[in-house]
Amino acid sequence: MEKRINLKDGFIKQNMVFMSGLLIAPVIACSTTLVRSMAVCFVFSIVSFATILLCRLIPRTIVYTLRVIIYTATAAVFYIPAVLLAEAIFGEALIASAGVYLPVIITNSLILTKAETRFYHEPFSIMVKDVIVFILGFDAACAFTGIMREYLASGRIGGAEVPLLFEIPAMETTFGGFLFIGINAGLFRALYNYRKNHAAESEEGEESLAEYAEDMGEFLVGKHKAEREKSSKEKIRIYRTAIKKTKNINELLDMEFLSNRDVLEAFEAIIAEGQEMVPDNEEGAGEDVAEETADTSGEPADENSGETAGPEEEKKVAAAVAAGEKTEGENGDIS
Amino acid sequence: MEIFLNIVSAALIAIFVQNSILERALGVNVLLYASRKRDNMLGFSAAITYTTTISAPLVWLADTFIGDFEYYRVIMPLIYVLIIGIIYILTLILIWRFFPKFFRSLKKYVHLSVFNCSVVGALFLCSQQGNDIFSYLGYGLGTGIGFLFAAYLLYTAAGRLNSPLVPAAFRGYPIMIVYVGILSLALYAFTGYTTSAV
Numbered sequence: 088m089e090k091r092i093n094l095k096d097g098f099i100k101q102n103m104v105f106m107s108g109l110l111i112a113p114v115i116a117c118s119t120t121l122v123r124s125m126a127v128c129f130v131f132s133i134v135s136f137a138t139i140l141l142c143r144l145i146p147r148t149i150v151y152t153l154r155v156i157i158y159t160a161t162a163a164v165f166y167i168p169a170v171l172l173a174e175a176i177f178g179e180a181l182i183a184s185a186g187v188y189l190p191v192i193i194t195n196s197l198i199l200t201k202a203e204t205r206f207y208h209e210p211f212s213i214m215v216k217d218v219i220v221f222i223l224g225f226d227a228a229c230a231f232t233g234i235m236r237e238y239l240a241s242g243r244i245g246g247a248e249v250p251l252l253f254e255i256p257a258m259e260t261t262f263g264g265f266l267f268i269g270i271n272a273g274l275f276r277a278l279y280n281y282r283k284n285h286a287a288e289s290e291e292g293e294e295s296l297a298e299y300a301e302d303m304g305e306f307l308v309g310k311h312k313a314e315r316e317k318s319s320k321e322k323i324r325i326y327r328t329a330i331k332k333t334k335n336i337n338e339l340l341d342m343e344f345l346s347n348r349d350v351l352e353a354f355e356a357i358i359a360e361g362q363e364m365v366p367d368n369e370e371g372a373g374e375d376v377a378e379e380t381a382d383t384s385g386e387p388a389d390e391n392s393g394e395t396a397g398p399e400e401e402k403k404v405a406a407a408v409a410a411g412e413k414t415e416g417e418n419g420d421i422s
Numbered sequence: 423m424e425i426f427l428n429i430v431s432a433a434l435i436a437i438f439v440q441n442s443i444l445e446r447a448l449g450v451n452v453l454l455y456a457s458r459k460r461d462n463m464l465g466f467s468a469a470i471t472y473t474t475t476i477s478a479p480l481v482w483l484a485d486t487f488i489g490d491f492e493y494y495r496v497i498m499p500l501i502y503v504l505i506i507g508i509i510y511i512l513t514l515i516l517i518w519r520f521f522p523k524f525f526r527s528l529k530k531y532v533h534l535s536v537f538n539c540s541v542v543g544a545l546f547l548c549s550q551q552g553n554d555i556f557s558y559l560g561y562g563l564g565t566g567i568g569f570l571f572a573a574y575l576l577y578t579a580a581g582r583l584n585s586p587l588v589p590a591a592f593r594g595y596p597i598m599i600v601y602v603g604i605l606s607l608a609l610y611a612f613t614g615y616t617t618s619a620v
Contacts, residue, residue, distance in 0.1 A: 265603025
């Protein structure tokens with residue numbers, strides 16, 4: 088379970104403001120300046136964190152139809168100290184100017200929906216971290232919105248004047264907030280998709296490289312045994328460097344790899360890594376094989392790596408590399 | 423007649439001038455969910471209208487009788503949530519008792535349509551804008567109808583907003599928010615400004 092949870096989700100992939108829109112009313116209508124954003128973030132953080140933690144104790148034997156009332160009432164109770172603290176920190180006038188947007192935080196979807204569908208399925212320690220990341224994700228987006236809207240509307244940030252070519256007073260209005268959030272959500276998603284696709288391409292490249300290594304492994308292991316004196320980590324570093332140099336398998340194939348020292352070393356690193364990763368049985372292919380092998384054999388991984396002899400075993404090594412690389416790619420998607 | 427006009431004028435203000443979605447941005451996430459399907463849109467709007475309308479007089483009672491309490495402003499959310507909770511439970515019991523089939527179809531999303539920013543926010547707006555029980559009632563009713571109005575506008579445009587002509591990154595949530603922003607801009611004129619100010 089622990090491996091399946093990506094603690095970055097709440098900050099980027101499922102950001103409450105720019106990606107999923109779970110709580111945007113206070114951001115659109117209230118986050119018009121940095122200070123107001125900070126007040127929203129402050130109340131939201133305290134109310135959400137405390138409520139989610141406490142409501143975990145509520146037995147799930149109570150039907151959700153009733154639990155939802157308890158969640159909201161608990162949030163309303165935590166709202167009292169949170170808003171009194173906020174008044175002491177930010178001033179009563181500023182909290183009063185936030186109007187209805189601070190009270191509506193008690194019905195935010197992090198408490199009512201996300202807690203049920205995600206947080207309460209996690210172990211407690213993981214849940215705490217996950218909730219904090221989600222809250223920080225909201226806070227970052229809210230603060231960014233406040234800073235940008237204040238700057239664009241009045242040429243100020245946190246009250247201090249910052250040079251601006253022209254002001255856009257509409258940024259202070261509700262429709263300005265909608266447009267700002269909508270456009271930024273699109274840009275945020277575009278950036279996220281770009282990075283995701285880029286990462287997928289890299290993973291694909293690594294997988295192809297591993298497949299290529301499977302074909303070439305037999306030849307390479309026999310040719311360059313001397314280079315295996317280098318430490319395993321160093322070889323893997325070279326292997327990673329070589330992968331970065333090539334965008335795809337075709338580009339790699341275009342290289343005269345026998346005369347290209349880096350690529351050759353990279354392949355050797357694959358072989359060395361593969362020898363460390365030889366599983367005792369086929370079931371180990373889905374796990375971190377290197378660790379498992381070292382643990383079960385009771386011997387250091389380096390000792391395993393230097394004892395390859397025949398072509399049959401080399402083929403096994405190369406196959407294990409391919410399996411290891413594929414596993415890494417899959418885990419990257421889900422964890 | 424005066425009572426009726428009071429209710430109608432408060433409702434019209436809540437629908438057009440201070441629309442909870444387009445003017446106040448309350449319950450936008452619920453709106454995005456509700457506007458996906460026609461049934462969702464009608465169901466959510468009915469639930470919100472019912473809850474805000476029935477809760478409004480009770481909120482008026484609370485505001486009138488304990489509104490002078492020094493810390494009333496910070497315990498208001500708790501009181502409002504309890505009011506909504508009581509109405510929610512009683513309604514569900516009644517529906518479960520007399521319309522069991524309807525109850526089964528309702529319980530999937532009823533909590534979403536009752537416990538959201540739109541309902542809680544509407545009750546706060548009643549408290550801010552209302553003078554008497556009738557204006558509370560009108561405002562509560564108007565908030566629900568205003569939600570239906572905004573949801574319908576979004577529902578009719580949903581097909582075009584999700585067309586391939588829209589860049590992939592903007593399809594779905596971002597473009598809908600931009601669209602709601604443009605609608606909000608259109609309704610902005612209802613709040614009133616003079617041409618000399620433009």
